[in-house]
Amino acid sequence: xxxxxxxxxxxxxxxxxxxxxxxxxxxxxxxxxxxxxxxxxxxxxxxxxxxxxxxxxxxxxxxxxxxxxxxxxxxxxxxxxxxxxxxxxxxxxxxxxxxxxxxxxxxxxxxxxxxxxxxxxxxxxxxxxxxxxxxxxxxxxxxxxxxxxxxxxxxxxxxxxxxxxxxxxxxxxxxxxxxxxxxxxxxxxxxxxxxxxxxxxxxxxxxxxxxxxxxxxxxxxxxxxxxxxxxxxxxxxxxxxxxxxxxxxxxxxxxxxxxxxxxxxxxxxxxxxxxxxxxxxxxxxxxxxxxxxxxxxxxxxxxxxxxxxxxxxxxxxxxxxxxxxxxxxxxxxxxxxxxxxxxxxxxxxxxxxxxxxxxxxxxxxxxxxxxxxxxxxxxxxxxxxxxxxxxxxxxxxxxxxxxxxxxxxxxxxxxxxxxxxxxxxxxxxxxxxxxxxxxxxxxxxxxxxxxxx
Numbered sequence: 001x002x003x004x005x006x007x008x009x010x011x012x013x014x015x016x017x018x019x020x021x022x023x024x025x026x027x028x029x030x031x032x033x034x035x036x037x038x039x040x041x042x043x044x045x046x047x048x049x050x051x052x053x054x055x056x057x058x059x060x061x062x063x064x065x066x067x068x069x070x071x072x073x074x075x076x077x078x079x080x081x082x083x084x085x086x087x088x089x090x091x092x093x094x095x096x097x098x099x100x101x102x103x104x105x106x107x108x109x110x111x112x113x114x115x116x117x118x119x120x121x122x123x124x125x126x127x128x129x130x131x132x133x134x135x136x137x138x139x140x141x142x143x144x145x146x147x148x149x150x151x152x153x154x155x156x157x158x159x160x161x162x163x164x165x166x167x168x169x170x171x172x173x174x175x176x177x178x179x180x181x182x183x184x185x186x187x188x189x190x191x192x193x194x195x196x197x198x199x200x201x202x203x204x205x206x207x208x209x210x211x212x213x214x215x216x217x218x219x220x221x222x223x224x225x226x227x228x229x230x231x232x233x234x235x236x237x238x239x240x241x242x243x244x245x246x247x248x249x250x251x252x253x254x255x256x257x258x259x260x261x262x263x264x265x266x267x268x269x270x271x272x273x274x275x276x277x278x279x280x281x282x283x284x285x286x287x288x289x290x291x292x293x294x295x296x297x298x299x300x301x302x303x304x305x306x307x308x309x310x311x312x313x314x315x316x317x318x319x320x321x322x323x324x325x326x327x328x329x330x331x332x333x334x335x336x337x338x339x340x341x342x343x344x345x346x347x348x349x350x351x352x353x354x355x356x357x358x359x360x361x362x363x364x365x366x367x368x369x370x371x372x373x374x375x376x377x378x379x380x381x382x383x384x385x386x387x388x389x390x391x392x393x394x395x396x397x398x399x400x401x402x403x404x405x406x407x408x409x410x411x412x413x414x415x416x417x418x419x420x421x422x423x424x425x426x427x428x429x430x431x432x433x434x435x436x437x438x439x440x441x442x443x444x445x446x447x448x449x450x451x452x453x
Contacts, residue, residue, distance in 0.1 A: 002060060002061035002062055003060040003061055003357055003361055004017055004361060005017065005018045005056065005057065005060050005062070005361045006018070006361065006362060006363060007053070007236070007266065007268055007363050007364070008268065008313060008363050009266045009267060009268070010167060010244065010267040010268065010269045011166065011167055011264075011266070011267045015362075015363055016266065018057070018062070018235065018236070018266065020062070020235045021233045021235060021265070022233075022235075024063060025062070025063035025064055025065045026057055026062050026063070026064050026065070026235045026236065027065055027067075027229075027230045027233065027234050027235045027236075028053070028054070028057075028064060028065070028066045028067070028121070028234070028235060028236040028237075028238070029066075029067050029068075029222070029225075029226050029230065029234050029236070029237045029238070029264075030047075030050045030066065030067070030068045030121060030237075030238045030239065031046075031068075031069065031222060031237075031238065031239035031240070031243055031247070031248075032068040032069045032070050032071065032124070033070065033071065033105075033106075033109050034071040034072075034075045034086055034087075035070055035071065035072055035087075035101070035102050035105035035106045035109060036075075036086040036087050036089070036090035036101060036105060037090060037105060038105065038108060038289050039105075039108065039109050039112055039289065040287035040288055040289055041273065041287070041288050041289070041290070041293065041303060041318065042272070042273040042287065044112065044113075044116060044118075044290070044303070045270065045273045045307055045316070046238075046239070046240045046270050047113060047116070047118050048116065048118065048303075048304060048307045049238065049268075049270040049307075049312050050068075050118070050121075050238050051116075051117075051118040051119045051397065052307075052312070052364055052366065052395075053236065053238060053268065053364065054066060054119045054121075055119055055394060055395045055397060056360045056361070056364060056395055058394070059357075059360065059394050059395050060357065060360075060361055064122075065122055065123075065229075065230075066120075066121030066122050066123065067121055067122070067123045067124075067125065067225060067226065067229045067230070068120070068121040068123070068124050068125070069124075069125055069126075069127060069221055069222055069225050070102075070106055070109075070124060070125065070126040070127065071127050071218065071221065072087060072098070072099075072102035072106070072126045072127055072128050073085065073087055073098070073127050073128050073205050073215055073216065074127055074197075074215055074216040074217055074218045074220070074221060075087070075218040076217070076218060077089060079218075079246040079247070081193060081194040081217070085098075085205060085215065087101060087102065087205060088203070088204060088205060090105075091204060097204070098204060098205050099128075102126070102128075106126075112289075112290050112300070115290055115300040116290070116300050116301070116303065116304055117301070117304065117397045117398075117399065118397075119397070123229055125225045125228075125229075127216065127221040127225075130221065130224050130225055130228060131207050131216065133224050133227070133228055134196075134216045134220050134221065134224045135196070135207075135209050135210070137220065137223065137224045137227065137254075137258065138154055138195045138196050138209075138216075138220065139210060140258055141156065141195065141254065141257060141258055142154065144257065144258065145160060146160050146161065146253075146257040146258075147195055148188065149211055150186035150187065151186060151198070152186065152194075152197070152198055153194050153195070153196050153197045153198045153211070153214060153217075154194070154195045154196040154211055155187055155188075155192040155193065155194055155195060156192055156193050156194075156195055156250070156253060156254060156257075157188055157189065157192050158189060158191055158192055158193070158253065159188070159189055160257070161253045161256070161257050163252070163253075163256070164249065164252075164253055165249065166252070167244060167248055167249050167252055167267060168244050168245040168248075168249055170245055170249070193217065193219060193250050194217040195216070195217050195219075195220050195254070196209060196211060196214050196215070196216055196217065196220070197214050197215055197216070197217060198211060198212050198213070198214045199213055199214045199215055201213075203215070218247065219246075219247055219250040219251055219254065220254060222247075222251050223251050223254040223255045223258070226255065226263070226264075227255070227258070232259040232261060232263055233263065233265070234263055234264045234265065235265055235266060236264075236265070236266045236267075236268060237264045237266070237267050237268070238267075238268045238269075238270070239268075239269060239270070240269065240270050240272070241269045241270060241271050241272060242272070243269070244269050248267065251264075252264065269313075270312050270313075271312065271313055271314055271315045271316070272315050272316075273315070273316050273318055274315055274316065274317045274318065275287075275288075275317075275318050276317070276318070276319055277317055277319075288318075290303070293323070296320070296323075297327075298323050298326075298327060299327075299452075301330065301398060301399065302323060302326050302327045302330055303323070303326075304397065304398070305326045305327075305329060305330040305333075305398070306318075306322060306323060306326040307366075308366040308367065308369070308370050308396070309322070309325075309326060309366075309367060309370070310367065311363075311364070311365065311366070311367060312364055312366075313363075330398070331453070333373070333374065333377065333398070334398070334400055334451075335451075336377040336378075337377065337386060337389050337400050338400070339381050340377065340381050340382055340383065340385040340386035340389070341383065341386045342381075342383070343380070343381030343382040343383050343384075343385065343386065344381070344382070344383070345379070345380040345381055345382040345384075346382065346384060347379045347380065347382040347384045347385050348384075349376065349384050349385060349387075349388035352372055352373075352375070352376040352388060353388060353391070353392075355368075355372045356369055356372045356373065356392055356395075359372060360395055369392075369395070369396075370396075373389065373392055373396070376388060376389070377389065404439070404450050404452075407437075408434060408437060408439050408450060409450065411430055411433060411434050411437075412434065412441050412448060412450050414430055415427045415430040415431055415434070415441060415448075416447065416448055418430065434450075435453070438452060438453050439451065439452055439453060440453055
C-alpha cells in the first residue's frame with residue numbers, strides 16, 4: 001500500500017504530495033553527468049540525492065520508471081553559449097577522440113556509482129544516441145514559432161515564452177546581468193539560448209542537420225530524452241541547485257513550448273557541497289574523487305553515511321573531521337546491527353518504522369531517519385531489531401555483511417593456527433598485517449571473526 005510522500009517542489013516553493021499522473025508508476029528524470037573528467041564527491045552528492053528519492057519512493061510502495069542522461073556532447077564551457085564543447089576540450093587535453101573520452105569517463109562514473117551502491121535509473125541515455133530526435137525537436141520549436149535560425153545556429157526566443165524565470169524567480173533583466181552574455185547582432189535578444197550550434201569544418205563533433213553541419217546545445221538533450229521516454233508528462237525532475245537558473249529554466253521553456261503545457265510537475269534541487277566551509281570546484285583545485293577519499297582512509301560507504309547527516313536542501317560542509325565522525329558512526333552502526341542478529345529479546349519495532357517512514361516521507365528528512373535507526377539499535381539485543389533494520393536498509397543502502405577477500409581469510413586462518421601452536425609473536429605479526437590491509441580479527445568462543453575497519 002502506498003504511503004503519503006511529500007517533497008518540496010522548487011517550482012511552487014512548497015511541500016507537495018507526490019501524485020503520479022500514471023497510476024502504475026512514477027516518471028522521474030535526473031540530470032546526469034557530463035563525462036569529460038573524473039566525477040568528484042560534489043557530483044556524487046547529487047546522485048546520492050537521486051538514489052535517496054528512488055529508494056524512498058520504492059519503500060513507500062511506489063513503482064518507478066527513471067531516466068538519466070549522459071552528456072557526451074553539447075555542454076559548452078560556459079552556460080552563456082560561449083566557449084568550446086567540454087568534450088572537445090577534454091579530447092584536446094588528453095589526445096583522445098571525444099568518443100574515447102566519453103567511454104572512459106562514463107565507465108569511471110558507473111564504477112563509482114556502484115561503489116556508492118547508488119540505485120541507478122532504468123534508462124541511462126547518452127546525448128549522442130538521440131541526435132536525430134534532437135534535430136526533430138528543434139525543428140518542431142521552429143515550426144511553432146519559438147525558435148529561429150542565424151548564421152551561428154538555432155536559438156530559442158525567450159520573449160515568446162511568457163513563463164520564463166518562474167522556476168528560479170529571476171526576471172529577464174537579472175538573467176542578462178548575471179550571465180555576462182556577449183552581444184550577438186543576429187540574436188533577437190541577447191539572452192536567447194542556443195538549441196543547435198553550427199560547427200566550423202574542423203570541429204571534431206558534428207552531424208548533418210537542416211541548418212548545416214553542427215551539434216546540439218546542452219539544454220536540448222534533457223527535453224528530448226524526457227520526451228522520448230515520458231512524452232508530455234514527467235512527475236519528478238531532479239538536479240543540483242546550480243542547474244536551476246539556466247539549464248532547468250531553459251529546459252522548461254523548450255519542453256513546455258513544444259507541448260503547449262507544463263511537462264514537469266515536481267522539481268527537486270540539491271544544495272551545494274562545500275569543502276572546509278568554502279566553495280568547491282575543479283577550477284579551484286579542491287575537488288575529491290572517491291579514490292582520493294580512500295587514500296585518506298574513507299571508504300565510499302562512509303561518504304554515503306556522511307550524505308545522510310544533512311538535509312539535501314542545506315549546504316553540507318565536507319571536512320576531514322566530519323568524515324571521521326561519519327566513519328566512526330557507520331562502524332558503530334554496523335557493529336550494533338551484527339549484535340542484534342543473534343539477539344533473543346522481544347522488541348516491538350512498529351513504532352520505529354512509523355517514525356522512520358514519517359521522516360523519509362517528509363521531504364527526505366534523513367538526519368531524523370538516521371536518528372530513529374540509531375535509537376532502535378540501542379534496544380536490548382533482538383532479532384526483531386535486526387529484521388527491522390534490514391527493512392529500513394532498503395532506503396539507507398548500507399552493506400552490513402562485508403565481502404571479505406580470500407587473501408584476508410587465508411591470513412586470518414594462518415594467524416589462528418599460529419595461536420593454536422602458541423607462536424604468539426607470529427600471530428601478532430599476521431594480525432598487524434591484516435590491520436594494515438583494512439581489516440581486523442576478533443577472537444570469539446567459536447574461533448574468530450573478520451570485520452572491515
